[in-house]
Amino acid sequence: MQEKMQRVISFVESYIHQLPRENHKRRQCFLLFLTGIICCTGGVGWSGAYIYSDKPYLAAMCSSVVTLGVYSLYTAFKGLRKRDVSVFSHLILFICIIISLTDYPITNIPRSSHTYLLVYSIGGMLFLRNESNYFKNYIPLFSLLLYFILSVSDISFTSEDFHPPVPIMNNGVYVNYAICLLLMFGILVIYRSDYTNEKYIECALTKAMIKNELFICYQPQIDNNGHVRSAEALLRWKHPTKGFISPDSFIPVAEASGLIIPLGYWVLEQVCRDMRIMNSHNINVKVSVNLSPLQLMEPGFTYNAQAILDKESISFNRITLEVTESTFYYDKKKIAMMMNDLSEKGVSWSLDDLGSGYASLNVLNEMPFDEVKIDRSLLKNGVNDVKNLVIIENIIEMAKKTGMSVVVEGVETEKMAQILFNMGNVILQGFHYSRPLPLDEFVAFMKRDHSFSGCN
Ligand code: C2E
Ligand code: CA
Ligand code: CA
Secondary structure (H helix, E strand, O other), X not given: OHHHHHHHHHHHHXXXXXXXXXXXXXXXXXXXXXXXXXXXXXXXHHHHHHHHOOOHHHHHHHHHHHHHHHHHHXXXXXXXXXXXXXXXXXXXXXXXXXXHHXXXXXXXXXXXXXXXXXXXXXXXHHHOOOOOHHHHHHHHHHHHHHHHHHHHOOOOOOOHHHOOOHHHHHHHHHHHHHHHHHHHHHHHHHHHHHHHHHHHXXXXXXXXXXXXXXXXXXXXXXXXXXXXXXXXXXXXXXXOOOEEEOHHHHHHXXXXXXXXXXXXXXXXXXXXXXXXXXXXXXXXXXXXXXXXXXXXXXXXXXXXXXXXXHHOOOOHHHEEEEEOHHHHHOOHHHHHHHHXXXXXXXXXXXXEEEOOOOOOOHHHHHOOOOEEEEOHHHHOOHHHOHHHHHHHHHHHHHHHHHOOEEEEOOOOOHHHHHHHHOOOOOEEOOOOOOOOEEHHHHHHHHHOOOOOOXXX
């Protein structure tokens, strides 16, 4: 018994150890883990009770809860990707509605399953606050509305097959309320820690901009001839006591608080200053700058960007702006106008992180993109992942036909570089060539005589 307990403890410990380091994602995964355990045990328990009471339809319905549980556990271990947010939101809503409709109120036993809709609505509003309006507002609002309707009415399935026996309903009230309270408590505790952490980062980031704790690193991008064609500017924050803080932790906070607007201008200013220094060393490569959707939605962006570039005499032709597909959840028309405006001034546009989530290729057609960047997740399984390599090859083919260039991120080995170069015209970026380098190291890197092998 003690040995079994020890095995469970070491399993949980090893799970916690491999959770993402970023706090919000860490908590998200842990909540998914808990949801998975609750849904699997609850789903199996209720299915058993219904089979025992000769209600096969209800037992089958409860198996959908087990499916949700297994999916939660799967994502808790693998990490929540963008596509999972959509699957989860719809799956949970669907299951909550179906279960609430089987649970009709009778004398002395109120409906209780619909309380999950309330919990889901609050959880969605708090946890999906960085997602699009659809996920963070519309679906939670719809759930709240349903919760209200089911609270004041006795709508349910008309077929007797879908009505649970009275003793199960009686116990169900206690079980449902207990689980809802537990989930609500978990959601609020996690939200409180997230909120405190975000407020801390927000405050410290504001100071960091003034106290020179931020700087830019440049990661070279290599073309088919083995030459450095361009570089990506990546923001770095060296906190005096906490050390390096990953942009994956502070960029989302800056986006949520609106701080990304001044921070984005700071990045552009710093990049232009650095490019002037690069010019003085005869380094005239193009530089890619990451742009958050909120920056593009800012009415004065084109004007302000022009002023920043003019100040350092940098031409727009030397700048590529990288945006992700999430940019187009906002006002597409307004963003298209802004992008076309900047394109006319000479800016190149790059669609970042292609292949990371549910990126649709439609935006490539609708917006003036010059480049696509294939996400490094497509390379994570190495050279043996034939399926992903075929996907990359097709993207390269598609880009060639539409006149766009292709950058592949996350190249870590020479073998991978050769496979990709042999697929066609590509630009490669990754640790195999160089990590992102501070300006002085980047200048030294560029001055060295490189002998990268290009296309064979
Ligand atoms: P991103 O735009 O996808 O940037 C590429 C990330 O991949 C960088 O992480 C880079 O260090 C990492 N990387 C490059 N090559 C390799 C490789 O071979 N293997 C692996 N495992 N990783 C590689 P980093 O610097 O931590 O940046 C993370 C994200 O933070 C960026 O992802 C970008 O979305 C955001 N970010 C960074 N700087 C800025 C900025 O100035 N503005 C905005 N809005 N976002 C930024
Ligand atoms: Ca990028
Ligand atoms: Ca990327």
